[in-house]
Amino acid sequence: MVYLVTKNQKLFDNNSYVIITVPLALDLMKDWNTVQFDTETTGIDCHIDKLLTMQFGNYDKSVQIVVDCNTINPKAFKGVLEDKFIIGQNLKFDLQFLYKLNIVPKKVYDTMIAEQVLYLGYPKGIIGYSLKEIAKRYLDIDIDKTIRGQINWRGLDTKVIEYAANDVVYLYDIMQSQMILAKQKEVTKAIELECKVVPMMAYMEFCGIHLDPAKWKAKMQQDKENLDKALNALNEWVTKQPCLKKYVYYNKQGNLFEGFDAKPKISINWASSLQVVKIAKLLGFNTTVQDKKTKEDKDSVIEKHLKTQKGINDEFLKLYFDFQEHFKTVTSFGQGHLNAINPITERIHTVYRQLGAKSGRMSCGSNNSNNSLAKLKSLSPKECTYPNIQQLPHDAQTRACFTAEKGNLWCSCDYAAIEAKLGAMIYNEKVLIDEFLHGSGDTHAAYAKAVFAKELEGIDTKDVKKKRPDLRSKVKSIEFAIQFGSDGTAAAPQMGCSIEEAKELVNNLLQNMKGLAAYKISSSKEVRKKGYVLAMPQTGHKVFWYDHKEWLEEHQSYTSDFWEDYKSNHKGTGDYIAQEVSRHFKKASEWDRLALNIPTQGGGAVILKTAMIMLWEYILKNNLFNKVLLVNATHDELNCEFPETLKEFPKVLESIMLEAGKKYYTLIPLNAEAEVSDHWVH
DNA sequence: TGCGTCACG
């Protein structure tokens, strides 16, 4: 039965619904423990758009209540929303509209987030996470979504009321089905944790981040000047190169107003890598690199590759990459951020995906248009997108444009070397654990001792930085290589040594770091057998190898008979069978590397999310909603604004983050360091 | 739309 709460005289009871009052609606819900909940709105931006309806459904599907928010104050349902267990699809969206009304639900279950946990690791497009797709998958029910796009022009008519009510019928059943699957997959606790993060994710988007437009404009002006300077320097340099003569031309036609321009012009678009490859070749650079995926040779002017070729034309490298850097800054960190400022809050409200990366990390930003904001600011939708705040350039000037509002202070708090510490504990690597617990915490030096054992014999780890800075910095690329599961091949060009040398260094490292070496072997065995990587043992967060079953079947089909035939008929031929075998093992080594990387990367994500939950609890408990703001979360860092009178906050945040780490790993303390200013310092 | 490049962790 559908009930409608409205004061709109034009809506009459009909066969589809019964009109009731607010007290009656509250009475209907008084014994519900769980509420299936959804909203319809006039748009996607909670700071611009309005709630049209709120829908409540009970677990046995017998009652759906649709509230007409045009004539009924949604706050009448504050109690229901804050006290009961709310089930919804992508609640991050609905919650922000409620926050705007100072309604703050405490206990939520998000069917979309749960689904993303259940299928974490699946490539995009394999599994859909919309309510329509989830309902189809679990309940074999088709939900008709055609009305959604018509709500704004239809207004609240019978069709819209029916549609809205239908969205709160199946959520409970979906949750039940998901819980059964979660039990089988042993991810129940992971879902529980992710659902607890949802209100904080909503809060982070709701709070937004304050960008000082004047500071940003000054930065843009500076960036543009830098780019012009870099471009001019580059072009002028070209005019002096005999081998690049064909790219230099003179505008002989002249200009009606300015007369003849005698200055040489350059016909190179430096933003086109295709064109720059030609230039680099003419200058004598080797532009050949191997494609990561196809393994085929291709041309590239990627910085990493060209910078290894010292002495060929260092001046060109300097000028070109100087241009590149400023070009990137101007195109990616300029007007778009100003456009994204909401004039109502004067803040940027971007989007975060809670399980955006397959490792379980959050991701940020979107090229989708914020139509509501575009309309409000009279911009074209394309100009109003959602910037990625997680990958802002690291320089002080850029970050300083993000400021705390008057009366507030900015606090950024980041985990110190969290991935290195997690790696040490997860791999049970004694050398690194000792360094963190009893040494100076200089892991690069510890790695250097393991890799360059002979050269550093007799030198204490704490003295490596002073006595052999060369070896300490050289080892960093080997560290990354190891962490990402390489054998050294890929690290060689960056270290400026041969593949053989790099491989030897990796081997040295594994010789001297037995824990790491053992983990490499056992994690490979495990992922190939089980078909998932356990990102966090305590919660059960898993990254699934989605087509592992097929891989395993394939693997089992490789019998000794098969290999005998393979050796004599297919090996080295590049035929179909040889290609299949190659693809098969490529997949396996891909997951070997993920098995090494995911527990640190995904584990770190779980820890940061736990800190977010704890911060949310602190905010609610101390009545600091809308006072302490979460403005950004990267992968090892939280940025907050807090009232300057709340002096203890930075210490509180440090303590929350430390305690969040302790819930999972205790051997090495995962300490976080707070930095306070009136702007973002990092 | 795919590719190349580069910003961040």
Add this chain to the structure above:
DNA sequence: GACGTACGTGACGCAC
């Protein structure tokens, strides 16, 4: 036994 060999994202301009 044979095979593979650097993780995870998003934004932008170019070329088609």
